[in-house]
Amino acid sequence: MRTASLRAEMSAVALELLDTGGPAAVTTRAVAERAGSSIAAVDELFGGKPGLVQTLHMEGFARLADELAALPPTADPERGVVDVALTMRAFAASHPHLYDVMFSRPFAELRPAADDGRAAESVYRSVLSRVAAVLGPDRPRGSAKDAAIGLVAATRGLVDLELVRRRTPRGPGASPRAGLAAGDACFAQSECGPSLGARDPETRQHPLQGHFDDRRAA
Numbered sequence: 001m002r003t004a005s006l007r008a009e010m011s012a013v014a015l016e017l018l019d020t021g022g023p024a025a026v027t028t029r030a031v032a033e034r035a036g037s038s039i040a041a042v043d044e045l046f047g048g049k050p051g052l053v054q055t056l057h058m059e060g061f062a063r064l065a066d067e068l069a070a071l072p073p074t075a076d077p078e079r080g081v082v083d084v085a086l087t088m089r090a091f092a093a094s095h096p097h098l099y100d101v102m103f104s105r106p107f108a109e110l111r112p113a114a115d116d117g118r119a120a121e122s123v124y125r126s127v128l129s130r131v132a133a134v135l136g137p138d139r140p141r142g143s144a145k146d147a148a149i150g151l152v153a154a155t156r157g158l159v160d161l162e163l164v165r166r167r168t169p170r171g172p173g174a175s176p177r178a179g180l181a182a183g184d185a186c187f188a189q190s191e192c193g194p195s196l197g198a199r200d201p202e203t204r205q206h207p208l209q210g211h212f213d214d215r216r217a218a
Contacts, residue, residue, distance in 0.1 A: 071084070089155070128144055
């Protein structure tokens with residue numbers, strides 16, 4: 001029967017196909033066959049591939065929101081912001097294809113809808129609360145929103161560079177730190193303010209960059 005349980009099973013199958021084979025592996029035929037069902041059932045339950053892809057998109061944001069919500073509280077607000085960035089980085093490293101669906105839209109069939117906005121909003125709220133703690137109660141109106149957007153954009157810039165390096169075969173003369181300067185420039189151009197976007201005046205380094213560098217060296 002074409003029930004909610006079958007829909008959930010097909011969603012899980014689509015996620016597995018995406019994880020193991022990338023966007024090209026996610027087809028209505030492959031999902032139907034792996035779930036022991038039919039293409040007609042996929043069409044009925046999801047409205048075809050567009051609905052299936054939208055489900056993946058929303059699931060990605062729901063999972064990332066859960067991981068951000070699970071971050072332990074900290075007495076150091078700036079540490080809390082770093083935790084947000086590193087959680088986004090870890091999520092992208094563990095689910096690179098799902099991360100692409102969320103932010104790069106590799107599926108032509110994906111058409112943003114109201115539900116997609118609500119899914120992304122849950123992530124934004126987690127980021128905003130941590131950023132607001134850094135800026136304090138006397139922050140100018142709207143500054144936390146601007147800073148949260150800047151933080152996500154800067155973090156995505158560094159994460160995207162890292163994902164590209166992981167996917168690009170390195171030649172014998174390639175530098176393992178390729179793209180670092182571009183990532184630093186991404187942070188340097190941030191308009192988040194001194195607590196989030198400016199480089200340390202002594203080291204000329206953005207506060208988050210050292211955490212990314214440490215992981216590269218590991």
